[in-house]
Amino acid sequence: MAASLSRLHHISLHVTNVDKIAHELVSKFKFNLFVARLTEKSKQLAFRKGAAVFVVNERPLNGVTLSSKSNIQTGIKNDKDPQCLYDVNPHYSVDTASNVCFEVENVERSFKSLRNIGCDFLVPPTEVCDEKGIVTYSVVKSIVGNVNHTLIDTSKYKGSFLPGFQEVENVTENGTPVSERTESSCPVTHFDHITYACPRRCTPQVMSWYERHFGFHRFFIDSNEDVDEGYVLNTEGIGLRLTAMEYWKCSQTGIKLPFTDDKQPDCKFVIAESLPDQGSNQVDTFLEQHGGPGIQHIGLYTQDIVSTAQTMGRAGVHFFSPPPAYYTKVCLTPSPWHPMAHPQTEPLEDLIGISNMVGKQQEIEDAGYDPQMLSQHSILLDTDLRQVQTDPSCQTTDTQKKRYLLQVFTKPIFSEDTFFLELIERRGASGFGEGNIKALWRSVQANMDTERAD
Numbered sequence: 001m002a003a004s005l006s007r008l009h010h011i012s013l014h015v016t017n018v019d020k021i022a023h024e025l026v027s028k029f030k031f032n033l034f035v036a037r038l039t040e041k042s043k044q045l046a047f048r049k050g051a052a053v054f055v056v057n058e059r060p061l062n063g064v065t066l067s068s069k070s071n072i073q074t075g076i077k078n079d080k081d082p083q084c085l086y087d088v089n090p091h092y093s094v095d096t097a098s099n100v101c102f103e104v105e106n107v108e109r110s111f112k113s114l115r116n117i118g119c120d121f122l123v124p125p126t127e128v129c130d131e132k133g134i135v136t137y138s139v140v141k142s143i144v145g146n147v148n149h150t151l152i153d154t155s156k157y158k159g160s161f162l163p164g165f166q167e168v169e170n171v172t173e174n175g176t177p178v179s180e181r182t183e184s185s186c187p188v189t190h191f192d193h194i195t196y197a198c199p200r201r202c203t204p205q206v207m208s209w210y211e212r213h214f215g216f217h218r219f220f221i222d223s224n225e226d227v228d229e230g231y232v233l234n235t236e237g238i239g240l241r242l243t244a245m246e247y248w249k250c251s252q253t254g255i256k257l258p259f260t261d262d263k264q265p266d267c268k269f270v271i272a273e274s275l276p277d278q279g280s281n282q283v284d285t286f287l288e289q290h291g292g293p294g295i296q297h298i299g300l301y302t303q304d305i306v307s308t309a310q311t312m313g314r315a316g317v318h319f320f321s322p323p324p325a326y327y328t329k330v331c332l333t334p335s336p337w338h339p340m341a342h343p344q345t346e347p348l349e350d351l352i353g354i355s356n357m358v359g360k361q362q363e364i365e366d367a368g369y370d371p372q373m374l375s376q377h378s379i380l381l382d383t384d385l386r387q388v389q390t391d392p393s394c395q396t397t398d399t400q401k402k403r404y405l406l407q408v409f410t411k412p413i414f415s416e417d418t419f420f421l422e423l424i425e426r427r428g429a430s431g432f433g434e435g436n437i438k439a440l441w442r443s444v445q446a447n448m449d450t451e452r453a454d
Contacts, residue, residue: 002215010053012099018058035165050189101150132159147295192299239278262448305425310376384429403428
């Protein structure tokens with residue numbers, strides 16, 4: 001029996017230098033540091049932007065002692081403060097995003113159900129309490145590399161986050177909290193999707209594991225996607241297989257983020273594999289530098305991607321840039337690294353990575369955007385023409401209205417070519433920008449090739 005999940009609670013990062021990542025999340029990505037847990041053994045900081053919460057964990061090195069204001073009690077036989085509360089230390093040699101925490105209605109019941117069908121638990125049901133209530137959690141190992149899932153019940157807790165974390169005073173400028181000043185210019189609201197980089201031909205096992213244990217269902221990225229093969233791009237310089245899964249939104253066990261209206265967004269999971277015929281690429285690089293499969297990137301949903309990218313760009317965030325020809329009708333002077341700079345026999349649309357190159361500029365303008373503005377911030381736009389599902393409980397009212405998706409990738413935020421973030425704005429679109437995938441792939445690959453050359 002699958003565990004009954006209520007919502008995505010937070011995502012954990014494990015890093016060697018929490019202060020560096022904390023500075024970048026606050027100063028560049030405009031997250032708000034709102035609670036912290038400091039003990040003699042560990043340092044855990046939580047950052048929030050809308051409903052998106054990152055917990056950044058650092059293990060003290062060389063006997064460094066951290067100040068502590070925490071008063072933690074556990075419900076198991078252990079009086080000592082855990083080194084990494086609500087998680088486990090992955091003992092990884094590189095920085096990594098390795099825990100996706102889900103809220104559940106009953107941790108003990110979920111533990112028993114999952115253990116009975118073979119799940120490996122790293123932490124059994126454990127109670128943590130302070131003066132504001134009790135939280136119960138356990139940690140289960142996933143089938144994907146170093147990824148774990150904390151299952152947590154906060155129904156009996158009235159604090160701002162979790163027991164053991166202390167509130168942090170907001171930084172202010174002229175009496176106004178800095179976090180409030182960036183709400184309108186950087187309106188990130190929640191996690192849109194999480195992408196795993198995995199070895200070849202492991203997708204069926206991953207899909208099966210999440211379906212059996214968490215009730216995930218297949219989400220088709222493209223209307224012509226093969227049921228068994230997934231969404232495949234296998235052309236010159238690009239060898240990629242993408243397969244997506246989601247919570248069954250019309251079921252009782254679907255994820256429900258803490259939004260007050262009925263249009264509650266879901267967080268999808270995407271599995272990315274490389275294909276063997278196109279040589280080494282960014283998925284292979286992740287697997288090599290990360291030391292195995294794991295979370296490659298996380299999509300941050302924003303209500304205004306132009307404003308968000310502009311704000312983050314001014315603060316120092318670097319984005320991957322597609323070929324300039326992406327935004328124009330023709331490509332006369334391609335970049336030297338782009339396949340068009342070399343003799344090819346491929347169709348022009350395959351080289352540029354869009355389904356209708358001639359109409360891309362018009363497509364952008366029809367959506368109400370200035371191609372030059374999108375180009376300035378490296379933002380890509382794709383039209384989602386798929387029909388809405390016929391299920392009346394899941395469909396929208398206007399099935400013929402054009403739906404758009406806009407997206408941009410940041411460069412890696414760790415020192416290795418591993419984990420990065422994506423900004424995504426959905427104007428009715430539910431996919432992942434199928435018309436943009438080639439351009440995004442090539443922009444990331446070009447950056448990696450340039451770094452190797454240097």
